[in-house]
Amino acid sequence: MSEPQPYRPPPGEPLPGWPALDSYGPAQQPLSGAVELAAERGPVVYIPGAHGGFVAVRRDDLPTVHAPAPLPAPVGMDPVAQRMAAAGLGGGALSAGVGWGISEAASGIAGISGGGLMWLAILLLASRLAPSARRVREGDTFITHHHVTNRWWGRSHTSIRNR
Numbered sequence: 498m499s500e501p502q503p504y505r506p507p508p509g510e511p512l513p514g515w516p517a518l519d520s521y522g523p524a525q526q527p528l529s530g531a532v533e534l535a536a537e538r539g540p541v542v543y544i545p546g547a548h549g550g551f552v553a554v555r556r557d558d559l560p561t562v563h564a565p566a567p568l569p570a571p572v573g574m575d576p577v578a579q580r581m582a583a584a585g586l587g588g589g590a591l592s593a594g595v596g597w598g599i600s601e602a603a604s605g606i607a608g609i610s611g612g613g614l615m616w617l618a619i620l621l622l623a624s625r626l627a628p629s630a631r632r633v634r635e636g637d638t639f640i641t642h643h644h645v646t647n648r649w650w651g652r653s654h655t656s657i658r659n660r
Contacts, residue, residue, distance in 0.1 A: 506512060542559065543551040574582075609617075646654045 504513075539555050539557045541553045542556050544554055544559075546552040640659070642658045644656045644658070646656075648654060
């Protein structure tokens, strides 16, 4: 509080170093000449000026630009023909891969002998007979097992087993 306060002139007096405002002086006169309405003027574009700035110019006053000459046709294959050829090559590669996979599966099946088929039949029969041989009935009580397996892309597999 003991610091000196800056000088403030009384209201109505100009600040020191500032020009005085004359509210009763002559009003600025309007410019003379033709009046151009905004609706009569075309769109304005800005083009680079002489000193690095931009100058506003009406679009109607700009010189017309001639269309460039068409480019010559590309040398080589037609782009559509290139795409069709590429699709044919890709389809051939797919067919070759699928054919190779089928041949691998067929060779595995052909490798099974008579003995292998017999053992496969025995295992299948044993898996079908074993649960019925183990089943014991003890009244009306059931135990239910719910098994849920979540898989890729939101798929789930649920198995329910009663004993």
